Amino acid sequence: MAELLDDLARAVQHAVDTLRGDPGEILSRGADGAPSSRRGRVAEAAVLERLKTSEARVDVLSEEAGFIHRGGECLLVLDPVDGTHNALRGVPAFSVSLALGHDRLSGIEEGLVRDLVSGATYHAAKGEGATLNGKPIRVKPFDPRDTLFSVYLGTNAEPDSARVAGKARRVRNLGAASLDLCLVARGAADVYYMHSREQRLKLRACDIAAGTLIVREAGGLVLDLAGRDLDIPLTTDAHTDLVAVGDRKAWEAIQ
Amino acid sequence: MAELLDDLARAVQHAVDTLRGDPGEILSRGADGAPSSRRGRVAEAAVLERLKTSEARVDVLSEEAGFIHRGGECLLVLDPVDGTHNALRGVPAFSVSLALGHDRLSGIEEGLVRDLVSGATYHAAKGEGATLNGKPIRVKPFDPRDTLFSVYLGTNAEPDSARVAGKARRVRNLGAASLDLCLVARGAADVYYMHSREQRLKLRACDIAAGTLIVREAGGLVLDLAGRDLDIPLTTDAHTDLVAVGDRKAWEAIQ
Numbered sequence: 001m002a003e004l005l006d007d008l009a010r011a012v013q014h015a016v017d018t019l020r021g022d023p024g025e026i027l028s029r030g031a032d033g034a035p036s037s038r039r040g041r042v043a044e045a046a047v048l049e050r051l052k053t054s055e056a057r058v059d060v061l062s063e064e065a066g067f068i069h070r071g072g073e074c075l076l077v078l079d080p081v082d083g084t085h086n087a088l089r090g091v092p093a094f095s096v097s098l099a100l101g102h103d104r105l106s107g108i109e110e111g112l113v114r115d116l117v118s119g120a121t122y123h124a125a126k127g128e129g130a131t132l133n134g135k136p137i138r139v140k141p142f143d144p145r146d147t148l149f150s151v152y153l154g155t156n157a158e159p160d161s162a163r164v165a166g167k168a169r170r171v172r173n174l175g176a177a178s179l180d181l182c183l184v185a186r187g188a189a190d191v192y193y194m195h196s197r198e199q200r201l202k203l204r205a206c207d208i209a210a211g212t213l214i215v216r217e218a219g220g221l222v223l224d225l226a227g228r229d230l231d232i233p234l235t236t237d238a239h240t241d242l243v244a245v246g247d248r249k250a251w252e253a254i255q
Numbered sequence: 256m257a258e259l260l261d262d263l264a265r266a267v268q269h270a271v272d273t274l275r276g277d278p279g280e281i282l283s284r285g286a287d288g289a290p291s292s293r294r295g296r297v298a299e300a301a302v303l304e305r306l307k308t309s310e311a312r313v314d315v316l317s318e319e320a321g322f323i324h325r326g327g328e329c330l331l332v333l334d335p336v337d338g339t340h341n342a343l344r345g346v347p348a349f350s351v352s353l354a355l356g357h358d359r360l361s362g363i364e365e366g367l368v369r370d371l372v373s374g375a376t377y378h379a380a381k382g383e384g385a386t387l388n389g390k391p392i393r394v395k396p397f398d399p400r401d402t403l404f405s406v407y408l409g410t411n412a413e414p415d416s417a418r419v420a421g422k423a424r425r426v427r428n429l430g431a432a433s434l435d436l437c438l439v440a441r442g443a444a445d446v447y448y449m450h451s452r453e454q455r456l457k458l459r460a461c462d463i464a465a466g467t468l469i470v471r472e473a474g475g476l477v478l479d480l481a482g483r484d485l486d487i488p489l490t491t492d493a494h495t496d497l498v499a500v501g502d503r504k505a506w507e508a509i510q
């Protein structure tokens with residue numbers, strides 16, 4: 001189904017490029033109450049329209065619309081625009097995240113994340129590795145002399161987040177979970193750490209389904225905060241914190 | 256001289272695109288001891304080569320080569336690749352920064368920052384405002400309910416940086432000073448805060464000459480940590496911390 005995800009990602013890219021320069025005002029709330037932008041709604045509509053003309057029989061779980069039953073044989077887990085707030089304010093970091101699978105995060109078989117600013121495309125299929133623009137990518141072995149962490153910070157971050165950030169030589173944060181996960185997958189970041197105070201602001205399956213498979217297929221780990229392999233159901237109401245690392249030694253370094 | 260800066264930025268973009276996918280290993284140290292990548296050296300060479308065939312009589316202050324006397328009537332302040340470490344590790348945030356002026360930061364007359372990943376181009380001329388891809392940009396009035404700060408963090412950040420980050424609803428950091436400044440200029444960030452422990456790791460004229468003018472021409476402020484308008488000499492050995500804000504109220508909010 002690699003063609004399906006790529007085809008859908010191109011439909012989103014086209015829809016979003018058409019809107020470029022548009023104010024992208026907040027119109028409503030998505031399925032879980034998060035703000036929904038015009039860009040996100042247009043991107044979701046582009047995917048649903050494309051699915052109509054496709055032979056793929058998939059149900060859809062989307063950040064914007066929630067669960068859409070289409071008599072499918074598997075589930076398309078979609079975040080049409082991850083990094084909505086970046087897109088609204090003009091931070092050039094937002095993406096479309098698409099994954100195919102069943103039931104739970106561990107049941108995802110294929111994932112694709114496209115950076116909608118640069119067009120870079122990350123892809124993974126279970127057991128077949130991860131790629132960036134078609135070339136294989138691998139996580140980076142941990143080197144304590146050259147550490148770069150992506151850490152979720154600000155008023156909604158639990159205080160231990162500042163402790164984690166303080167351990168890295170360099171700290172970055174793109175503010176779009178799928179892209180922050182891909183930084184770990186390509187070896188750009190050693191750690192992506194997300195620990196939210198508020199339950200409703202934690203990460204959702206739509207945000208992380210594709211990125212989690214991409215990190216794992218690139219040789220990395222996506223864990224809960226107790227260090228176990230993360231697994232959540234593919235539903236609109238499951239929320240989670242997470243830590244993604246390229247190397248188990250990076251996990252040990254932040255304890 | 257708007258054509259000159261744009262022409263030089265295109266030369267850098269071309270040189271860097273040609274290298275894309277190259278490992279970009281560290282080859283030497285720049286004028287101030289910072290690591291210098293092949294990408295940076297190639298980008299600088301592209302600018303110097305282009306200047307040879309140009310009629311512009313400018314001296315050059317470059318992040319890589321230091322001061323180059325060419326019998327010029329004004330000074331071109333150049334960072335061929337700002338965000339070298341991002342480029343080396345694969346974080347998609349690096350830029351070329353070009354500015355023209357005399358003697359001090361306050362003597363910069365024109366500045367251009369090009370995002371080498373997306374191709375977005377920020378420009379400002381003194382007294383004429385700032386643009387992004389040719390369209391005017393303005394800073395954002397401060398709204399305490401929707402705060403986004405770019406904060407320099409990690410082991411080299413002074414502890415008050417974590418305090419500043421903790422005041423924002425959202426924290427981002429691109430790790431390339433010229434791009435972080437442009438986030439403030441376009442209203443994407445309310446604050447860019449950089450407070451380094453080590454003197455040699457503070458910001459330099461080459462990093463901030465263009466971005467500072469772009470913020471100021473977009474209606475914002477670039478200040479030292481005491482809240483005075485920042486001014487430093489255009490030399491290789493001047494180093495500084497800074498705080499850029501779109502609105503004086505953002506400065507007050509982080510005190």
